[in-house]
Amino acid sequence: MKGRYISVVVFLLAASSSIVATLPLSQAATSPELVAVAQGWGLLAKGDAAGAARIASQQLARDQHSVAALALLVDAEIAVGGPAAGLTAYEKWLGARRLENAYVLRRVARTLLSDVAIKQTNTLARVEALKALAADGDAEAMARLDEAASPNRYAETRALAALGNTRAVNLLISQLTTFPGNKAPIIEALGDSGSPLAVPHLKTLLSDPNDVHRSTAADALGRLVARDAADQLQQLLKDQNFTVRLKAAGALIRLNDMSGLGLLTKLSASEHAGVRLAAARELASQPDGAWQTLVRSLTADPDPSVRVEAARLIAPYDQPLASSVLEGLMRDANVGIREAASDVLVQRVAADFTTLRRLLHNSDMMTRVRAAGRILDLTRS
Known part of the structure; x- marks a missing residue:
């Protein structure tokens, strides 16, 4: 060093x-x-x-x-x-x-x-730091990620794929067929990659017998704005699994296809805050007045986990409200809630150096790393 x-x-x-x-x-x-x-x-x-x-x-x-x-x-x-x-x-x-x-x-x-x-021996923190440095143009950090990316090093492969590395994307695609068990993390990583190479492989998963794979693939295709998947996504609105229907509706909304709007509108009026929050997540690409009213109401829910997610959703449209909610949650008795609130504050709300500098002292390693990465983002020429 x-x-x-x-x-x-x-x-x-x-x-x-x-x-x-x-x-x-x-x-x-x-x-x-x-x-x-x-x-x-x-x-x-x-x-x-x-x-x-x-x-x-x-x-x-x-x-x-x-x-x-x-x-x-x-x-x-x-x-x-x-x-x-x-x-x-x-x-x-x-x-x-x-x-x-x-x-x-x-x-x-x-x-x-x-x-x-x-x-750092914490793999997630180390990879997050390398990713932030690589995004800032650090050739050594990029080379270290590229060297480490392999079928057995998921964290490095995912980070590299998110930076647009084609080799890493192809490694993830190959794991869809070779990795046994739950493939949801791999599917999510392909959605994060932004790569069109992933689209045909994710479309295949829309007919997978595993409910989790179908719902996660639907969500990933929506984030990739895969318009050629619209017909298959529409078919999933009739799926027997609730989460599959929910994610298909949200994906279609991102494609400007309102086929699932009725379902999401109905869910947004549910008596259960968790269901309303799920609907709000899927409607986030259409943040009209009704949506913002819904999310603002969720920031006052008794459940702190609901408030954290609601703050994340409302942050681009009402930063003072999001900041106020998160500041309170960072004093929550539950360490998981405190860490989640810090994470949202760094990634969605904090755009001033004073807040980010304060977060460099946070007890959570990932919060410190993400705050440092955010400072690089804001100061990059």
Whole structure:
């Protein structure tokens, strides 16, 4: 890990030196800050993090708004104590300021993800970190996912497929015939891939004897907007299994086919909140006023699991409401509810650096990883 930090330092040292070299002589002579910061990077490249931090602190004492000095300080702290130390240094500098420095916060987020990708034994967290880095253009992360993707490494294969990798998509397709037992996770992964290569194979599953396979395939085809599957999906509206009918109706709605609208409208008036929520999920592609009223009512349901999902659904249309609901749920006594609420907050609601920075401290590893990934998303040029 130290080697990775040092390689970053060397690159930034070169960049800092280049900046000084390209300034006019008169300006370069009156830019002691740039010279000092470049010296700090040089110390850090030699392993003298304390010396680099000292120079950065001196420059920040002269100019608290110096981004170059702040970046040096944060990287020096990271070299000693990892991303948590870098975040602490950044937050100490931030103090009562209301304006975040997205550039420096991005550095902390990338380091956190790199640290998880290298050190974390939790496979899901490690793969999520690699996926976020790969989406950010990290060739090493993409190569590691590609190398790991295989029939026996489902998490890596799914992550790579979601990034549009054709080999990973084909691996998942092959598993539809070779994998014994429940194929629902594979079907869901193909739906997440966005690849048209999956469509004919998913259409075949619409006639599978397994109810779960039929319903999951219907949902995946809807997400893939597979219009040539409409006729088969219409036939599933008469299926004996309730979930199959529900998912077929939702898939058709995504295809702008209203064949299943009557069923979903009826379900949305059910006395049972769980049934109303299921209908709301399938109608989410048509978020009219009636749908939003339904979902808002579900955010006040006594069942916290219903409130979490309702907040996820309403977030694109009423972020203050979603945020309020989720903030309350993050204090729920049930750890599963707290983690689910944090996950929705990161992926659907949080679009400000202050909230995401706070989530970098969350006790749940996946929440921290996803918050870091979201910061990269928001700061990507």
